[in-house]
Amino acid sequence: MAGCLLTLIDRIIHKSEILTIDGESYRIKEASERAAQKQALRKKKKSTKKMNRISPETLRALRNQLPIEEVICLRLAIPNKFRDSFLRFLCPLCGEFNTAVNPKTNLARCFLCAKNFNPIDLVIAVRRCAFLDAVNFLQNPAPHQRYSIAP
Numbered sequence: 260m261a262g263c264l265l266t267l268i269d270r271i272i273h274k275s276e277i278l279t280i281d282g283e284s285y286r287i288k289e290a291s292e293r294a295a296q297k298q299a300l301r302k303k304k305k306s307t308k309k310m311n312r313i314s315p316e317t318l319r320a321l322r323n324q325l326p327i328e329e330v331i332c333l334r335l336a337i338p339n340k341f342r343d344s345f346l347r348f349l350c351p352l353c354g355e356f357n358t359a360v361n362p363k364t365n366l367a368r369c370f371l372c373a374k375n376f377n378p379i380d381l382v383i384a385v386r387r388c389a390f391l392d393a394v395n396f397l398q399n400p401a402p403h404q405r406y407s408i409a410p
Contacts (some may be wrong), residue, residue: 281303321397322377327365330378334400335385350374351384 291347331348339348346360350369367376376384382393395402 315392316396317398318379321379321394324363325365325378325397326362327360327367327376327378327381328362330361330397331367334397335382337385351381369400 328346331339331346336349337351339346340356341347347356348357348358348360348367349356350372352372352374353369355371356370358367358369360367365377367381368374369376377395378397379390382388382396383390386396388392388396
C-alpha cells in the first residue's frame with residue numbers, strides 16, 4: 260500500500276510545475292501576532308499576581324487579632340443576640356441561630372452546618388465575595404469603625 264502511494268506521489272510531482280511566491284505568509288504573521296499577545300498577557304498576569312500578594316503576617320493578624328465579635332456586630336452587622344453568656348449570630352449559610360463564638364480561638368461556629376468561621380471566612384460567607392475582597396474589606400475599615408488592624 261505504501262509503495263503504491265509513493266509511486267502516485269512521484270508521478271504527480273514529476274508532471275507538476277513548482278511556483279515560488281514571494282512575500283510573507285499570512286499564517287506565519289498571524290501566529291507571531293498571537294504569540295506576542297500571549298506573551299504580553301502572561302507578563303500582565305505576573306505583575307498582577309505580585310501586586311495582590313498579602314503577607315502571611317497580615318493574614319495571621321486578620322484571623323487571630325481582629326476580634327470576631329467586632330466583625331459580626333460592627334463590620335458585617337449580622338443579626339445577633341447574647342444567650343447563655345455566648346454571642347449567637349445568624350448563620351450566613353443555614354439562617355439559624357444555632358451558633359456560638361469562642362473568643363479564645365477567635366472562631367465562630369454553626370452547630371447545624373458544622374462549619375467554623377474565622378473573620379475572613381465569615382466575610383466571604385456573608386458578602387459572597389472572593390478571598391482578596393474579604394481581606395481588603397477587613398484591612399480597610401470604614402471611617403466610623405473604632406478599631407484598627409496591626410499587620
